[in-house]
Amino acid sequence: MTAWSATPVRGSPFAGELDGPAWDGRALLFCNATKNEIWRFDEAKGAASLVRAQTVRTRGLALAPDGRLYGAQTRARRIVWYRDDGASYYLESTIDGLRRNDPLHLTVDSGGRIWSTDRWTEESSGGPVGFPALSHRSVLRLDPSGPREPNAVGSWMLRRMTHDTTSPHGVALSPDERTLYVSDDGDATAPPTLRAYGIASDGSLEKGTVLRRYAAGDGPAGIAAAASGEIVVTAGGPGSSGGPRIEVIAPDDRAVTTSSAVAGAPTACAFGGERLETLFVTTAAGELLRIPGTGLRGVPREGGST
Amino acid sequence: MASELIPEDAIAEQISTGHLFTEGPVWDARLGALLWSDIAGDTIWRWSPKDGRSVFMRPSGKSNGLTLDRQGRLVAAGWTSRCVWRREADGAITKLVTHHDGKRIGTPNDIVIRSDGSIYWTDGTSGARHPGFETSEDLQIYRKGAATMRWDPKTGEPSIASDQTGSCNGLAFSHDERILYVNDSTARLIYAFDVAADGTLSGRRLFAEKTGSAIKVDLDGNVWCTSALSVTLLDASGAVAGRIPIPEKPSNLAWGNTDLVSGADAAWSTLFVTAQTSVYRVRVNARGVPVGVPA
Numbered sequence: 001m002t003a004w005s006a007t008p009v010r011g012s013p014f015a016g017e018l019d020g021p022a023w024d025g026r027a028l029l030f031c032n033a034t035k036n037e038i039w040r041f042d043e044a045k046g047a048a049s050l051v052r053a054q055t056v057r058t059r060g061l062a063l064a065p066d067g068r069l070y071g072a073q074t075r076a077r078r079i080v081w082y083r084d085d086g087a088s089y090y091l092e093s094t095i096d097g098l099r100r101n102d103p104l105h106l107t108v109d110s111g112g113r114i115w116s117t118d119r120w121t122e123e124s125s126g127g128p129v130g131f132p133a134l135s136h137r138s139v140l141r142l143d144p145s146g147p148r149e150p151n152a153v154g155s156w157m158l159r160r161m162t163h164d165t166t167s168p169h170g171v172a173l174s175p176d177e178r179t180l181y182v183s184d185d186g187d188a189t190a191p192p193t194l195r196a197y198g199i200a201s202d203g204s205l206e207k208g209t210v211l212r213r214y215a216a217g218d219g220p221a222g223i224a225a226a227a228s229g230e231i232v233v234t235a236g237g238p239g240s241s242g243g244p245r246i247e248v249i250a251p252d253d254r255a256v257t258t259s260s261a262v263a264g265a266p267t268a269c270a271f272g273g274e275r276l277e278t279l280f281v282t283t284a285a286g287e288l289l290r291i292p293g294t295g296l297r298g299v300p301r302e303g304g305s306t
Numbered sequence: 307m308a309s310e311l312i313p314e315d316a317i318a319e320q321i322s323t324g325h326l327f328t329e330g331p332v333w334d335a336r337l338g339a340l341l342w343s344d345i346a347g348d349t350i351w352r353w354s355p356k357d358g359r360s361v362f363m364r365p366s367g368k369s370n371g372l373t374l375d376r377q378g379r380l381v382a383a384g385w386t387s388r389c390v391w392r393r394e395a396d397g398a399i400t401k402l403v404t405h406h407d408g409k410r411i412g413t414p415n416d417i418v419i420r421s422d423g424s425i426y427w428t429d430g431t432s433g434a435r436h437p438g439f440e441t442s443e444d445l446q447i448y449r450k451g452a453a454t455m456r457w458d459p460k461t462g463e464p465s466i467a468s469d470q471t472g473s474c475n476g477l478a479f480s481h482d483e484r485i486l487y488v489n490d491s492t493a494r495l496i497y498a499f500d501v502a503a504d505g506t507l508s509g510r511r512l513f514a515e516k517t518g519s520a521i522k523v524d525l526d527g528n529v530w531c532t533s534a535l536s537v538t539l540l541d542a543s544g545a546v547a548g549r550i551p552i553p554e555k556p557s558n559l560a561w562g563n564t565d566l567v568s569g570a571d572a573a574w575s576t577l578f579v580t581a582q583t584s585v586y587r588v589r590v591n592a593r594g595v596p597v598g599v600p601a
Contacts, residue, residue, distance in 0.1 A: 099437055127438065129436070129437070
């Protein structure tokens, strides 16, 4: 596969850090985290429009099989349901009686379970109460518990899924939903990694595998799985050893098959477009990049129907 | 700093602690007790010198500021339950305001009632941003900024009294109701407005700076407000006239009549202060403005 060429969409750069791209079936949703906004890029019109303001530092978005949009409000340490009528409702945000940390990226499986990364940042301790950090930074999962009315948020159970992560960042499911991919920022003692976990039939995670290790500051952030099994990650940033780039990683031998340089600091990626063959990339420099004709296809589940 | 209104030996005495975030104190003369909100604790507490502390209302819809109307009914700034509500004599809750201009109101923060029964509250946005303050209500903020709002008892309708009050938080009428004080707790200042007979506000001016999040007034025209780690006494010109240290960062304050004397002898000279995890009281030499009693 030859390296890809990314083009900023019209309107780029937006004034702020972009993150959390998600294809909603017809258009590409993304977050301007700095300005607390969600935007929608319409491919046919070639233009982006503001769809929601005051999003409390939402950085991750995901669509559920039933079409519901969920967002990770990092500063408020909660996942919310962004309803089509403009309202937002929060989902269970305590685990074993304690407030979760910051959710960052998230994905929803075919059972409606919401997998999210959970890390700790300076913003996590904000607010009048200042809830303390959890003793771990893990992938957490919200499981629906009990029946839900179409317009009601229902009840959820929040549970811890990983026990070996340092500071999880991106999260994605393999096309068959039997593997969970997690990018981990690492810390002063642990390098950034890309990890994989088998998902057992009872929904629990098997022991994790480190697929790739990265140099400090050069690690992976957002992840998108291709229907053919490749793992697409945004990695690096300006001045990092590998530079800002999009890597395509083969699932079998874990080798990087292509690495495409992009401008800025890529934060996340998602497949979109009519046939899910376009990769959209958000950057911390405010750019929404478009890579058409990737030769790969997204998983139809992610981001609704095609 | 000394003042004849603040005794030399004035010390804030802790009367309750172990809360998540205290706010909205109000002295209920009928109960002979203080009520306050623990917002994140989802509870309104009650305390009296005689009986100590007990739960008054739980869940509280994560209420924030509390006051009483002239009939003695509790009226609350509902914060993340996104409403202004009143507790009837039988304990039932009446939601007085939930929407304005077809949209859900913000997160009502603090609240006062004028003698004509109109309710003024600071309609903030920050309640929807803080972890642990959520309720099952819509958390989306629709208005761009905060505003000071008014509910008209004749029409039952809300309106914006002023959208020039920044990150408005605490508010209080002067005892003659000719001035409304509103503070901007982000800019840490207090604005004063002239109040017309019909309740409209005009003539906004800067009254004081380096203030905190709440205001109460006394019968002699002084203004008592929270600031960094104290209650600050301001004279009628806004100049600092005294301070009472508080061990935790105060959020709000209320006058109380702990002598349990009614009528003209009632002193209302105890200041109750909510501060983070605790509630404090301190006796001063001022005459506070009573709340929830017939004029």
